[in-house]
Amino acid sequence: MNSTIPLYSRTLHMYRLCLMVVMLAVLTAPTTTQKPALDDFSVSVPDAPITAWSGSSVSLPCELSPLFNAEPLEVRWYRSENSYSPALLYKDHKIQETPVDPRYRGRVSLTGGMERGNVSLTLERVTVEDRGEYVCRVSSEQWFDKASVFLTVKVLGGIPVLSVAEARGGGGQVNVTCLSEGWSPQPKLSWKNKEGTEIRNEQEVLNTSDPLGLVSVSSWLLNAPSYSDWLACTVSLSEEAKREGRILPHTAVPGVSKEAFIVTLVLLILSLVIICALCSVILWKRRGSRWSSSRKSRNRSETKNLIEGAENTIPRPTDQRAAGKEVNLEETKKRIERSHYILNMIYYNFDNVVT
């Protein structure tokens, strides 16, 4: 009987010891399993989109969780719609040449330190076409996880081009239009007056996007015409990335259309040319008649006959047969001639009296 009791207590003691060892093992278990777990990990990426200027380099963050050496794993970065032709494929401890998307050849790398669990994708010479969703997929033989990052590409567009036209429906106002092309992403457009206060414009901003994904924006507003108070149109992506154009809101020639102005100018030049031509013809004829009249009047005895003759010459039947302009010219010529004859006659008669 005496021997059985110590035996029982000894077994109880051993049970307690075992229990303590098991408890110790359970308590220390999490620390021992924190070694590389190729069959249980996740990838983590930022929630917010990553933004980059066109032409710059960008890093699309992606990390293993927990952090451990990613070198034995496969890392595949691909556009969400194109997993078979990835932007980058890391496998068998090196970056693979195939199969990869040729658009990314020579522009991608993993430079964040794979041994520390950083599998971020570095993308150089960013273009507008690079915009979109990228998937970071990391896999071992037993396990995989993936997550996606959105890349936004920024492009500063052109300086806004402003123009003024007569407003449809009149009302004495002008229609001012602002257009700016080549932006990414969608920029904001706003109008300001000379004082710098924003003009509320109920008209919608129109945006069109070209096949490359570049956006054009345009807007118009009605304003009272002014030659001193300019209007400004600002197109911006942010406070730092903006462009502005200004204009004086008036049409080029107030009240007169461009066409009417040109027609008037042409008519004016034409009439000047005709007047000049007429003048030179008259002057030429006049010189000719003066010469002939002085020669004719040399014969003093003919003087009286000349007066009668001059009066009878207008109009002569031959002149009447000539065409319109010619008749007028002949008439003018005759008139000039006649006045010369008369002057000459008076001169010579006076001469006679004196001598």
Ligand SMILES: *[C@@H]1O[C@H](CO)[C@@H](O)[C@H](O)[C@H]1NC(C)=O
């Ligand atoms: C991971 O690598 C990228 C460069 O590719 C770097 O920008 C980023 O800061 C790195 N992340 C951490 C947590 O070190």
Ligand SMILES: *[C@@H]1O[C@H](CO)[C@@H](O)[C@H](O)[C@H]1NC(C)=O
């Ligand atoms: C102002 O011009 C735009 C085009 O630039 C046109 O679409 C709009 O109808 C015009 N509005 C008025 C009132 O003339």
Ligand SMILES: CC(=O)N[C@H]1CO[C@H](CO)[C@@H](O)[C@@H]1O
């Ligand atoms: C006409 C048009 O496409 N309008 C769009 C311009 O961009 C804004 C903001 O992205 C959209 O809300 C409009 O629908």
